Amino acid sequence: MRVPQQCVMCEINNGVYVPESTFMEYNINNESHSSDIVFLVEANECNTFSLENSIVSALEEQLYSQKFINSRYAVIAYGSQLPPFDYPRTISKDNVVFINSTNILRQYLKHSTAFSKSYDGSTSKSDMMHAISIASRLNFRTGVSNTFIIISCSRCDIKQMRFDYSSILQYMSDEGVSLHIITNSEFKVEKPRKIRHIYGFDKQFVYSNRSPEGSSELRHALHVSNSSFGILS
Template identity: 60%
Template sequence: MCNNYTTEDKFIDDILAALLEELHGHKFINNRYAVVAFGAQVPPFDYPRSISNDYGVFVNTTDKLRHCFNHVTRFLHNDDYHKSNSDILQAISVASRLNFRPGVSKTFILFSCNRCDIKQMLFDFSSILQYMNEEGVRLHILTNTEFTFDKQRKMRNFFGFDKHFVYSHRFPEGESETRHILQISRSGLGICTPLALETGGSIFSRKKIMTERKNSFKRFATIFAKRVVQSAMPIGNQTCECTGHKTGVAYMLCTQGELTGQKLLLEENDLDLSGMDWQSEMDDME
């Protein structure tokens, strides 16, 4: 998550409550949660880091998860400090290397405050996308960005979208007809948009409901939670093997059977991006 979100924002409580209700309703039990924070204006809080609780990174209740959110350091913008690190792909890389249990589903929810500018990324888009698909990571994005669409008159009470459906107050289960004629603006989340869509995730914006009644927030949270849980089923036919980070810490790496031999190690300095043509990469993404 980026540091513009804190538990002072009741929106977080609505999201957590809705997620817990949907997980239990679909018989997902023994769930674990973790928080990776990044994007502050003051080092070392600008770089991605996991928030620990009781000497562990993962917690098993939403109450403990709220405690993790309370420890997210928030710094307001100040011109005296250096520019904030907004490398979202690096944050995803850090989250992907947490010590997950073998065979579980991996759902990442990005609380986004910035556009995904590929010029600020340590890793390239295609490598992160391949790695996430191999490990079955689903990326969902919550943002304050206001998306602009063609056929704007048909998008009243818009909440979010995925690769196939649009979600709104009127269509909580998703509506496909409108989705096919929508053209998403190049502005907004940059390369994070295709990253979420190509991993089977979704993008929801609370921009239009920020000034509305509390009930609107809860309905938004419920529809978002339903979409997250919809894609939370673990992938079958996984092959797991013991591997290790450069630090020597061992962990279990689980991939789909046919992808077992294709590993991407995303440790720092593994990828040499010095010769990359950033402008061409941006043109390809857009």
């Protein structure tokens, strides 16, 4: 017995319902300028500072400047020595994973590091790949961009990862996921005198004291290995 067609449908972000076996072509004109943003926070002591205020404030400013509206947020905590975040888990309230309020987002981020201290002082095993895999199963909206923001403080050790980067890269390429990584790491460049005090980089630019808005000319001097998640971000 087939399920009635009115019971099997997909709601698009603009409120339109697409029935089963019906196709709709998406283009830049009917795509919403919005995003489903997932924070993947390593539940470790290094992230127990007031990151929720500085990061959320900076994110709000950028979304506003880019005219993003109705964005949703979710938080996944991972990498703790203590339950429950010794396994990547979503933080939710009343079974609601995605939220619209940045005030609630701040509470979620603060809660993600509430169980960060280890009884024996041992180092946590931080599996970013596993956290990304869990994030990929969330219920994302159709027609909006998907953004993952990893806040990590442990060294990326591929040997501790459940999945290899190529399988995660394939998923992110297929689904159009943008990955951003916030971590405390040193950069190695070919000409250190030319680039000093680097804040970060992306596919096109390097951000530093000298070029806070980004420099495309300096990007070629920065080499990123596969093990540091450079391929994914």
